[in-house]
Amino acid sequence: MSWTRTRLAALILALATEPLAAQAAQSGAGEPLSAIDWLSDSVSVPSPVIPPPPVAPPAAPVPPVTVLPLGAPVADDAGLFPASDIGLETDLWGGSSAKDLARAFLAVPEISTPTLRAYFASLALAQLDSPIDAAVDNSLFLARLDTLLSLARLTEAEALIEAAGPPEPQYFRRTFDIALLKSTENAACEIIATNPDISPTFPARIFCLARNGEWDVAALTLGTAEALGILSETEDQLLLHFLDPELFEDEELLPRPQSLSPLLFRLYEAIGERPSTDTLPIAFAVADLSETVGWRVRIRAAERLTAAGALPPEDLLGIISNRRPSASGGIWSRVAAIQSLRAALSNRNSAQISRALPAAWDAAVSAGYHAALAPWIAKRLQGISLERQAHHTAFEVALFSNDIDMARRYAGSSQDDQTLLAILTDTPFEMRNATPLTVAVRRSLSGLPPSESYRMLLRSNRSGEALLKAIGVLAEGADADPAAVSDAISLLKTLGLDDLSRRVAAELLLENSQI
Template identity: 35%
Template sequence: MRSRAGCAAAITLALMPGALTAQETQRPLSAIEWLDRADGPLSALPGLGARAAISEPPVAGAVSIPDIETTALAAATSGAVGLLPTSVTGLPASLWAQSDAADLAALWRRAGAEPPPAIAALYHTLLLAEAEPPHGAEGAYLRTRVQMLRQFGAVEPARELLARAGPEAPGLFSAWFDLALLSGAETEACTALQSAPGLLNDDAARIYCAALTGDWPTAALLYDTGAALGTLRGTEARLLEYFLDPELAEESEPPIPSASPSPLEFRLFEAIGAALPTRSLPLAFAMADLRGTVGWKAEIEAAERLTRAGALAPGRLLGLYTRQKPSASGGVWDRARAIQDLDAALTRRDSDAAGKALRTAWRLMQDGGLEMVFAQLFAGRLDTSALPEALNDLTFRLALQTPDYEAAAARAPDTRAARLLAGLAKGRPDPALADSPTETMIAEAFAAAPSRAPDHAALIDAGRLGEAILSAALQFDRADGDPGEMASALGTLRAVGLEDTARRAALQALILGQTS
C-alpha cells in the first residue's frame, strides 16, 4: 500500500468523458440538506445509500476529484468522527490527513460572519464530514470544527459530533456542556457531570448542576466553599447566589451581564427570571429562543437569524411565520403577515392575490436579508403560467436559487440578464451577454476549462485537498465583490469537481445583486 506521501505525489486531475449536466449525476448531499432531513440517526434516514464521488460534472466534460488511495477510518479515532460519511459527501477520507490542525484553525478563523449561502453549505459539509484528522494534538481539529459549527449557529450538529466522539474525552466535555445548555439539554449535561465531576473543573457548573438535579445541600456547600476560597467572583457568583436563593433574587436587581456571557451565565439569568435577549448575542444563543420559552416575535427573530445562516431548515421558519396572526406592524410582524397572505393565496390557488402578495412578501424578505430562504420556501409553489407576466423575471430568479436551477433555465425570460443567468445555470454562460466586470469574470470562469488557482493547486498537489477546498471557499467568501477573486475561487471549485457549488455560488452572487 502506498504511503500518504506517495499518494500525495500521485494525485492527478482527470477529465471524465461525456456531456452531462451538473444535475444528471447524483450530487453530494450538503450538510444543510442533511439538517433539513435529520429527524433521527443518520443511518435511519431514507435514500442515503451509496452516492457518486464528489465530482459534479459541468456540461462539456467533467473534472473528477483527485484519485487518492485511502484506508478505512478507525472507529476509535475521535478526530475522524463526522455526521456525514464519505458515501454521502463524496469527499475522500484523506481530506485533511496531510494538513496541520493549527493551519486549518487559522484558515477557519477567516470565515465571514454571513458567508454566501452556497459557501455556507460547503462550510457545513466540510465541518461535518467524516475524515481522517490532520496532524496536530489529539482532538485539536475536532475542537476547531465544533467551535466553527457553534459560530455558524449549528448547535445540535456540533453537539452530536461531540457525542459521537465521546464528550468524556479530554478537552471535549466543556464544549459539549456549553452546547447542551444552549440547546436546552441541561438536565442531560448535569446528570453526566454529577456522575463524573472530574470531567469539568468548573465550580460554577458543578454548583448549578447540583441544584438542578435536586442536590441542594451539595450545591450550597460548594457555593460557600468557592466563595470562601475566592474561586467564585463577579457576575457569576451573584447569579449563583440568586439561583440558590430565589427570595433574594426577587428582592434584588439582577447583575449587569458581562459583554460576552457564557452559556452558563445565560441560563442562570434565565433561571432567576431575568432572561437575556439573544438578538445581540452570538448566533448560537439564538437556538435557546426556539424552546418555547420566549414570545412569538423573539422566536421568529431567532429563527430568521439561524435560517439566514443556514443553521435552521426554512420550513421551521415558515411554521413560525404562520403560527398565529400578527398583533402589531413593522419588521417581523410585516414579514409574518406577508408570508401568511402569500401562503394563503397559493393554497386557495388565487392567482391575482398571489401576484400581489408575492411582490409584497419578496420586498419585505429582501429587507430582512432572507431572499434565499424565500426562494427555497416558495419558488416551487409558484404557478408562473397563472401569474402576471410582469413577475416572470422575479419567479425565474427565485427558481434559480433552488436545487432545480438547471431545469429553471429553460424558462428564462427573453432579456439579456436572464439569458446570461440561464447559461450560467447550465454551466455555459455567454461572456458576450455580460454587462459588468463581475458578470464578465464569472462568465469567463465557466466558459473556460476548469483551472486551479496556483495557491490551491500547490495544496492539492501536496495531498491537502480539504485545505484547498476551504481556501477556495474562503476566497469567494471574502471576495467582497472583487470579480477576480471570485473567478479564481470558482476555477478551483470546478477543478476539484464541486461544479454544483460553483454554479450556485455564482448564481447567488449575480442574482442577489440584481433582483429588484
C-alpha cells in the same frame, strides 16, 4: 441553612476541596486554538504535564514516541455522512496537519452566500480520512465543532460529538453549552453527576446541583468557591442571586459582561433578567425558540436561524402561522406577507399566488431567509401558471432553489436574467458593460486554472487547505478582490465541484447586484 453558616462551613470544607479548586482554577488553560470566545467555563481541562529536563543530555537526539492503545478512537474519523455526498474524496486532508487545518477552518469569516455557507457546514460534518497526526491532536475536530456552533448548527454538532465516542472534557464543554441553549440541561447535568471523567468547574457544578434540587449542597459549594476566590465577580453575584433571589431583591446586578456564555445567559434568565439574543452570537437564538418566549421574539429568532440555514423553513412557517399579527410594519408586515402566500398556495389559485408571491419574497429577502424558503416555494409552484407580474420573482426563486427547468421557464429577456441562467446551465454568455466581478466569474467558469499558490497546495497533497482558503475568499462576497474570487472559483472547479462553483458564482452576482 443561613448564608453565614454556609460560609463558615465552606471555610472548613475548603482544605478538603483544595485539589478540586486548583483544577477548577485551571479551567480552559489547556484549551486549544479552536475554542470560541463564548463557550462556558464548564469543565476543568488539566494543563499538560511538562516533565523535568534530564540531568545530562543524551548522546544523540531521541525522536519523540507517542504510545496509543490499539484501536483507540480518533475523533476526526467521525462524520455524519460520506464525503462523496458533497463531491469530495475521503483523502481530502492529505498530508496536512490537524493544527493547520484547524487554523484554516477558523480563518473563514462569516459567509454571505447561502449555498457556500451550507457547504461549509457540510464540510465540517462529512466523514473524511483523519489528518496525519489526528491521533495525538484533536484541534481539527474541535475546529469542526466550533464551526458548527458558530453557524448555530447545534443538533448536528451534538450528533458529531456522539459519533466521536465517549465524552471527553473538551467535547463535553460544547455538549454542555448546546444543552443550555436547547433547554436540555438536565441531561447534561446528569452526565456531570455520573461520569467521573468529566470534572466540572464550580459554576457548572453549582448550577447542576441546583437544577437537581440539591440547593443546600449548591450553597455550600458556592461558599467554598468564594472562600477560595476562584469566581469572577459576575459569576459570584449571579450565583448568589440564582440560589437565593429574595435575599437580593432590592439590589442591582453588576453590569453585564460584553461576552456572555450560555451558562451566564441561563443564570440571568433564571433570576428574571433574560438578555436579548439580538446582539449575541446566532447560536443563542436557539434559546428563543421556546414556547415560553413571546411570539415576536420567537419569530425573530426563527428568521435569524432560518437565514443562517440552521432551522428548516417548515419550522419558521409553523411559528409565523401561529396566529394573526395584531400590528403592522416591520416584522408584522413580513408575517402578513408570508401568511398570505401560504394561504394562496394552499388554495392553488394562480391569481392569488401571482399577487402574493412578490410581496412574500421581498419580505423573505429583507429578513435574509429567502434562500432557505426558495425550495419550499418552488415545490409548491409546480403546476401553477403564474401571471406576468410574478415571473421575475419566480425566476429568483428558481435560482436559489437550483431548479433549472423553472429558471428557464421564468427567465426574462434582460441581460441580467440571461447571464444568471447561462451560469447555472454552464453555457457561454455575453457581457456588456461588465463589472470586474462579472469578468472574474466568467474567467473562472471558462476553465482557467487557479493561481500558483493553489496549485502548490494541490501538488503538496494539501487539497483540504486549498479548499478552505477558497471558501474564505468567497465568504467575503463582492467585497473580495475580483481576481481572488476568480482564483477561488477556479479552485472549486479544479476539485470537481462544478455545481457548487456555478451556484456560488450566481449568488455572488445576484445578491450583490453585480450583473
